[in-house]
Amino acid sequence: MKTKTYIAGILTAALLTSSGFSIQPVYGQSNSDITVNTEVINVREGPALSFPVVEEVYRGSTYQVVSEENDWLEIKLGENKSGWIAGYLVADHAERAKRLEKATVTSDHVRIRKGPGTTFEETGYINSGTEISILDRDNNWIHFKNETISGWISADFIQAGRTENKVTNVQPVKATGIALTNNLNVRASASKDGRVIGKLKKDATISFEDIQGEWGKITLNGESGWVNTSFIAIDGEEKATVTASELVVRKFATTDGEIIATVHQGDSFTILQERNDMAKIQYESGKTGWVATRYLQQPGKSVQTVPIKEEKPTSSTIVILRDGTSLRSGPDTNTTLLARANKGETFSVLGVENDWYKIQLAEQTAYVAGWLVSTDGQAQQSKQSGIEKNLAGKVIVLDPGHGGSDPGTIGVGGTMEKDLTLRTARMLQAKLEQAGANVILTRSLDAYITLPARVGISQLNAADAYISIHYDATEDTRINGFTTYYYHSYQMPLAKVLDDALSSSLKINNRGYRFGDYHVLRENDQNAVLLELGYLSNPIEEVKITSGSYQEKVTTAIHNGLMTFFK
Known part of the structure; x- marks a missing residue:
């Protein structure tokens, strides 16, 4: 890494308790007054959107500021009462808004929600090319604002930086198609608000120079323009064929996106666009969605899925280990969710397909992951069901590097290491807890934690494994890859196992496991490693390691490595 000094701009005290450390920041004092310049502002218990609302304040009200942290202000509400508000919402701190991270929306008609997830209520839409300011991040969701609107949108549909610097990991796609409607507008920009420069007649043949989101770029009478692909029957490309018995189609290019349709084995579709490990297809006339590319056979490419190995078990049953276990239509997490089962429920086993059990429900068959059940009888145990235990x-203590006043490395595209390490840790936490591990995060918010406090959390909780998560940087932007560090000889076996697991899963350079003189390793009596999971200083690698696909792979690799280490 480029030398990383933990900046002690904000002091933190680690208070020992019977369950671990409680971190209480000490903030700088302020005697200034502020005036609310928004109709209503939520006042929270702490300096982040994750804290509960304790009160509301209204336009024109003036309050004394008693302390500050980043873009949050602690205001005095009464004699013995205070709370936190976002500084960019008050008049005397308007300059803060200018320092917020900027981004540009890259797709049209992106849903805005009240919170970070598809379960939150929709509040409107935002279109391609709109510049926004990022207020907060929660995994793959962005809390944003601009001059007219605010809310949460998926990070898959933004690009950090302003429009003129926009870089995207979406691959240009050339195709041809036929207009399905008469007088189809051709616009000067990829937006429903774009100026109309011409129209197309029904059944007109169209050659696309590129397809971005719901818009295709064409040339009309010597002028470049954009048409909405929802009104185009795309053809002229070689088809990709579905290899899974049933494959879900999602609204967005994420594995947890809303399911809008299903397609079946043998169906063929033109791939309109590819992002991460998802492909956009037109599954019906005028209707598009995203599917997992590993279940598509493309001409000239080998099948990306592992052939299903079905075995005939002797008569037996399985027992569900956890409440809410998913029962699916096929032997994969990407297939349709049919039902959920609770701990203790039993089902008859009809077959075993790789790591999944085929079971009998009341009126249909379903599949359940083998690592979420135990067997009763002679059915073959799935490959993972034993090792998962x-x-x-x-x-397991997960330590997301940096935080608060210490951003860590800042990538060439603007990625802050402290945000990415927390995103990785949260995703890994969910996977480890699903396997029954007791996971402790040294920080779950954007807070500065001292190095001794991080080690103290590991020691106090007698961690079976401590993993410090980082992303690297160097002045040479060509350097790339991941590195695994240990300090004490007793930490080396864990480093080797995790390095092997990462190497077998990631398609980036493995720089090996090696000695590293880091405080969190040197002063740690537990099994501890420090992972540098890619170079933010390498512009190509930054795009890769910040993608949802990479985050999924790297957290799964660490999860699998820990399962192997504790065998």
């Missing part, structure tokens, strides 16, 4: 009850 190795994590049950293990205490």
Whole structure:
């Protein structure tokens, strides 16, 4: 890494308790007054959107500021009462808004929601090319604002920086198609608000120079323009064929996106666009969605899926280990969710397909992951069901590097290491807890934590494994890859196992496992490693390691490595 000094701009005190450390920041004092310049502002218990609302304040009200942290202000509400508000919402701190991270929306008609997830209520839409300011991040969701609107949108549909600097990981796609409607507008920009420069007649043949989101770029009478692909029957490309028995179609290019349709084995579609490991297809006339590319056979490419190995078990049953276990239409997490089962429920086993059990429901068959059940009888145990148990009850401390006043490395595209390490840790936490591990985060918010406090959390909780998560940087932007560090000889076996697991899963350079003189390793008596999971200083690698696909792969690799280590 480029030398990373933990900046002690904000002091933190680690208070020992019977369950671990409680971090209480000490903030700088302020005697200034502020005036609310928004109709209503939520006042929260702490300096982040994750804290509960304790009160509301209204336009024109003036309050004394008693302390500050980043873009949050602690205001005095009464004699013995205070709370936190976002500084960019008050008049005397308007300059803060200018320092917020900027981004540009890259797709049209992107849904805005009240919170970070598809379960939150929709409040409107935002279109391609709109510049926004980023207020907060929660995994793959962005809390944003501009001059007219605010809310949460998926990070898959923004690009950090302003429009003129926009870089995207969406691959240009050339195709041809036929207009499905008469007088189809051709616009000067990829937006429904774009100026109309011409029209197309029904059944007109169209050659696309590129397809971005719902818009296709064409040339009309010597002038470049954009048409909405929802009104185009795309053809002229070689088709990709579905290899899974049933494959869900999602609204967005994420594995947890809303399911809008299903397609079946043998169906063929033109791939309109590819992002991460998802492909956009037109599954019906005028209707498009995203599917997992590993279940598509493309001409000239080998099948990306592992052939299903079906075995005939002897008569037996399986028992569900956890409440809310998913029962699906096929042997994969990408297939349709049919029902959920609770701990203790039993089902008859009809077959075993790779790591999944085919079971009998009341009126249909379903599949359940083998690592979420136990067997009763002679049915073959799935490959993962035994090794997964190795994590049950293990205490694993995840340490997202940097935080608060210490941003860590800042990538060439604007990625802040402190945000990415927390995103990785949260995703890994969910996977480890699903396997029964007791997971402790040294920080779950954007807060500065001292190095001794991080080590103290590991020691106090007698961690079976401590993993410090980082992303690297160097002045040479060509350097790339991941590195695994240990300090004490007793930490080396864990480093080797995790390095092997990462190497087998990631398609980036493995720089190996090696000695590293880092405080969190040197002063740690537990099994501890420090992972540098890619170079933010390399512009190509920055795009890769910040993608949802990479985050999924790297957290799965660490999860699998820990299962192996504790065998």
